[in-house]
Amino acid sequence: MAGLRERKKALTRQHIVDTAARLFGEHGYDQVSVVDVARAAEVSDQTVYNYFPAKQDLVLDRAEEFSERYPRMVRERPAGMSPAGALREIAEADLERHRRVTPEQTRGELPAICASSPTIRRYVLEMRDNHAETVAEAITETCPDVHPAVARVHAAAIMKALQLMTDRIGQGVLAGTPHDVVVDELTPVVEAMFDDLDRHF
Structure with missing residues (x-):
């Protein structure tokens, strides 16, 4: 079970990163908020912050x-x-x-x-x-x-x-x-x- 949970977490993390990269590419980093990323990724704002405490972490x-x-x-x-x-x-x-x-x-x-x-x-x-x-x-x-x-x-x-x-x-x-x-x-x-x-x- 622990292995499955870790894989799901890794997939969620990658999905958020990929979504953020797409939005940044389409609109520019400074024009995209964490809320925008959460909505596009269909996760809660808190889920994004759980993986990425600050917006720049999505890029770095x-x-x-x-x-x-x-x-x-x-x-x-x-x-x-x-x-x-x-x-x-x-x-x-x-x-x-x-x-x-x-x-x-x-x-x-x-x-x-x-x-x-x-x-x-x-x-x-x-x-x-x-x-x-x-x-x-x-x-x-x-x-x-x-x-x-x-x-x-x-x-x-x-x-x-x-x-x-x-x-x-x-x-x-x-x-x-x-x-x-x-x-x-x-x-x-x-x-x-x-x-x-x-x-x-």
Whole structure:
């Protein structure tokens, strides 16, 4: 029974996220309220708040997964691989995902909302700062000879590279630029950024 309840909760959570993304894509983040999301998802306002205590959590839900994933990937990277090398695959996976998804999907996702809503952009940049701190801690743990200040600078540079990619994807979505065009433009830039980060660590 417990397993069934957990699956139902996961389905409800995903349904709310998908509904919110659709509404944000259609109307814009700032024009949609939690009440609007609840009505469209056919759940109570309280149900939405039970899963997402604040409106921005509806957008940042997937991004929060990386709070643990980034430092874990740095800690578990193979010997001889740099921290940037460990996180490069996330950037590459995001680019390939953007190539596959439809324009309708991307209009309600984080990059486009980050590019169109100053409120969400502020939260995202704060989140990047937090991620940089946890990645720096992981670097210090796995590279004891690296000064903590150097680790913080390197982690901040990695997060900046990821944010630059997010920004360009979001701008492309808002401008209606074909996904293939954006990905083909970004791929060599992302490779160059991470190659440079590799060389300087």
